[in-house]
Amino acid sequence: MGGITPILFQRDGTLTREGKEVSRDEISPKGSWLSLDVLITKRVFDYVDHILNLPSLEWVQSTAAGFDNPLFVEMAKKGMRLTNSDAQAVAISEFVLGSVLAEFQNPTARLQKQAEKKWEGIGFREIAGTTWMIVGIGNIGNEVAKRARAFDAHIIGVKRTGESPEAHETIRPADMKARLPECDIVVFTSPLNKETHHMGDAAFFAAMKKDATFVNIGRGGLVNETELISALDNGTPAVAILDVFETEPLPETSPLWDHRRVRVTPHSSPKTDGTQLRALDLFLENLAAFVKGAPLRNEVPSATIIGSAA
Amino acid sequence: MGGITPILFQRDGTLTREGKEVSRDEISPKGSWLSLDVLITKRVFDYVDHILNLPSLEWVQSTAAGFDNPLFVEMAKKGMRLTNSDAQAVAISEFVLGSVLAEFQNPTARLQKQAEKKWEGIGFREIAGTTWMIVGIGNIGNEVAKRARAFDAHIIGVKRTGESPEAHETIRPADMKARLPECDIVVFTSPLNKETHHMGDAAFFAAMKKDATFVNIGRGGLVNETELISALDNGTPAVAILDVFETEPLPETSPLWDHRRVRVTPHSSPKTDGTQLRALDLFLENLAAFVKGAPLRNEVPSATIIGSAA
Numbered sequence: 001m002g003g004i005t006p007i008l009f010q011r012d013g014t015l016t017r018e019g020k021e022v023s024r025d026e027i028s029p030k031g032s033w034l035s036l037d038v039l040i041t042k043r044v045f046d047y048v049d050h051i052l053n054l055p056s057l058e059w060v061q062s063t064a065a066g067f068d069n070p071l072f073v074e075m076a077k078k079g080m081r082l083t084n085s086d087a088q089a090v091a092i093s094e095f096v097l098g099s100v101l102a103e104f105q106n107p108t109a110r111l112q113k114q115a116e117k118k119w120e121g122i123g124f125r126e127i128a129g130t131t132w133m134i135v136g137i138g139n140i141g142n143e144v145a146k147r148a149r150a151f152d153a154h155i156i157g158v159k160r161t162g163e164s165p166e167a168h169e170t171i172r173p174a175d176m177k178a179r180l181p182e183c184d185i186v187v188f189t190s191p192l193n194k195e196t197h198h199m200g201d202a203a204f205f206a207a208m209k210k211d212a213t214f215v216n217i218g219r220g221g222l223v224n225e226t227e228l229i230s231a232l233d234n235g236t237p238a239v240a241i242l243d244v245f246e247t248e249p250l251p252e253t254s255p256l257w258d259h260r261r262v263r264v265t266p267h268s269s270p271k272t273d274g275t276q277l278r279a280l281d282l283f284l285e286n287l288a289a290f291v292k293g294a295p296l297r298n299e300v301p302s303a304t305i306i307g308s309a310a
Numbered sequence: 311m312g313g314i315t316p317i318l319f320q321r322d323g324t325l326t327r328e329g330k331e332v333s334r335d336e337i338s339p340k341g342s343w344l345s346l347d348v349l350i351t352k353r354v355f356d357y358v359d360h361i362l363n364l365p366s367l368e369w370v371q372s373t374a375a376g377f378d379n380p381l382f383v384e385m386a387k388k389g390m391r392l393t394n395s396d397a398q399a400v401a402i403s404e405f406v407l408g409s410v411l412a413e414f415q416n417p418t419a420r421l422q423k424q425a426e427k428k429w430e431g432i433g434f435r436e437i438a439g440t441t442w443m444i445v446g447i448g449n450i451g452n453e454v455a456k457r458a459r460a461f462d463a464h465i466i467g468v469k470r471t472g473e474s475p476e477a478h479e480t481i482r483p484a485d486m487k488a489r490l491p492e493c494d495i496v497v498f499t500s501p502l503n504k505e506t507h508h509m510g511d512a513a514f515f516a517a518m519k520k521d522a523t524f525v526n527i528g529r530g531g532l533v534n535e536t537e538l539i540s541a542l543d544n545g546t547p548a549v550a551i552l553d554v555f556e557t558e559p560l561p562e563t564s565p566l567w568d569h570r571r572v573r574v575t576p577h578s579s580p581k582t583d584g585t586q587l588r589a590l591d592l593f594l595e596n597l598a599a600f601v602k603g604a605p606l607r608n609e610v611p612s613a614t615i616i617g618s619a620a
Binding site for chain 2 (some may be wrong): 068090091099103107110114124127129132151250252257263264265268274
């Protein structure tokens with residue numbers, strides 16, 4: 001695309017244009033790409049500091065799906081247009097299936113038997129015949145549903161409005177608890193907002209099936225971690241696969257690290273080359289649209305961002 | 311089903327009828343069920359000894375898919391009807407997806423990071439965009455294909471005749487080597503016979519893609535293990551997931567146990583409750599058909615069994 005001069009945010013936090021360092025006062029960019037390699041490091045705060053202090057900025061492309069961070073509210077309040085990303089949906093869905101299959105099949109125990117040269121088969125549980133509840137089913141949830149369906153699972157999607165194309169049935173949040181006793185796997189994929197904050201609480205976990213598997217790849221704030229730990233101690237759910245936490249990085253003092261029924265990963269469910277390539281494609285597509293003044297894909301209305309945090 | 315008196319084969323090798331021990335001379339059964347709990351123990355040889363020495367026997371229901379064991383040839387030569395099983399296809403396909411995802415995502419390393427309380431994400435490889443070759447695609451292969459497709463993989467089925475419903479394309483064995491360079495995952499699901507014996511040889515592995523994953527859940531004899539080990543030492547394939555071996559149990563002296571690029575499981579890919587329940591359903595269905603003189607499901611013609619071993 002001719003006529004575009006990229007300004008790069010370097011690993012050391014400096015800005016460069018055509019190979020030479022530039023200060024914030026010397027530049028007036030119109031668009032900004034919050035790419036995955038920025039988003040998953042602590043440098044993201046320096047980057048966002050630039051965004052919030054560049055009055056020329058009109059549009060920010062994020063690599064994340066969520067907009068619950070208060071910094072996005074600040075951007076929206078400054079009148080910036082924000083586009084989010086569905087580039088991570090494939091990776092996260094593979095993470096969910098990989099994690100549930102690892103729980104059911106225990107590859108670590110298989111490797112241990114091999115190391116001991118023991119010819120002893122480990123029986124495993126099938127996904128076939130299980131029922132999944134996918135709470136807040138959207139891009140990510142539908143990718144999870146598509147894969148779990150192929151394993152002959154029954155999928156219940158939970159969504160405030162509309163139908164989910166990949167679920168066998170779509171229900172409303174108010175009907176969630178009544179259906180929990182039939183669900184073998186419950187996956188939280190919701191955005192974090194007033195309605196969803198701490199929706200995973202004592203009452204929610206108490207309504208779950210005894211041997212159920214709980215997965216959270218949405219946001220840490222969807223779950224009351226203290227109540228989850230009590231529920232796990234009481235045996236329901238049987239296992240919690242957690243990629244997101246109320247405080248990130250998860251503090252060393254958190255009892256989640258050591259809990260035998262908890263699997264901790266560091267918000268790494270989207271961490272694939274595929275996510276980066278799809279995010280680049282999306283950015284370039286939106287950049288071309290932005291230059292032409294055409295509609296942007298995945299634009300999130302400012303009112304939604306500001307409203308969700310209110 | 312009225313009028314049927316079951317004779318049970320006990321764990322200690324004895325036979326009982328209505329709770330009392332009976333000798334082989336006292337009984338004249340017409341049908342026999344080689345169930346999974348018999349098939350996976352060494353008692354299977356005692357059981358087959360009964361089968362081969364009960365002249366009254368007309369029909370044997372196996373829980374296995376394969377008929378390459380010479381004992382089946384003996385049964386066929388005695389004029390017994392043999393029905394095989396597709397009850398394990400679901401379990402084996404989940405095992406294949408679980409094993410490939412474990413290879414790509416490394417859940418063991420994740421658990422290790424958790425144990426060390428390290429907030430360090432491990433990047434992983436996606437199945438999306440990979441190409442799979444499923445060699446000898448039948449019941450089991452199609453279940454694998456159905457699941458891998460849902461991950462946006464491209465599936466090439468290899469089959470002597472006909473088309474595979476779940477593959478994107480079906481090719482003939484003669485065209486296999488020409489397509490290997492594009493395949494990220496190669497799965498052997500073939501029966502063992504003269505044509506397929508040692509089809510995984512030095513030339514086959516040399517034609518594979520450098521970082522490819524090889525999976526064998528068919529029969530150990532499909533692979534020349536010595537040539538596989540040389541191929542792995544040369545870096546292609548990158549990994550071999552092996553559930554079946556030329557000699558089972560795998561001898562302690564086999565270099566496969568210790569090879570860092572090999573994952574060994576003890577012919578346990580069908581080991582689920584689901585396999586047992588579906589096998590029971592199949593046996594009961596065929597028992598009812600047998601009593602009525604109706605056609606049996608999954609009957610394998612004697613000529614096929616005798617011919618494959620010739």
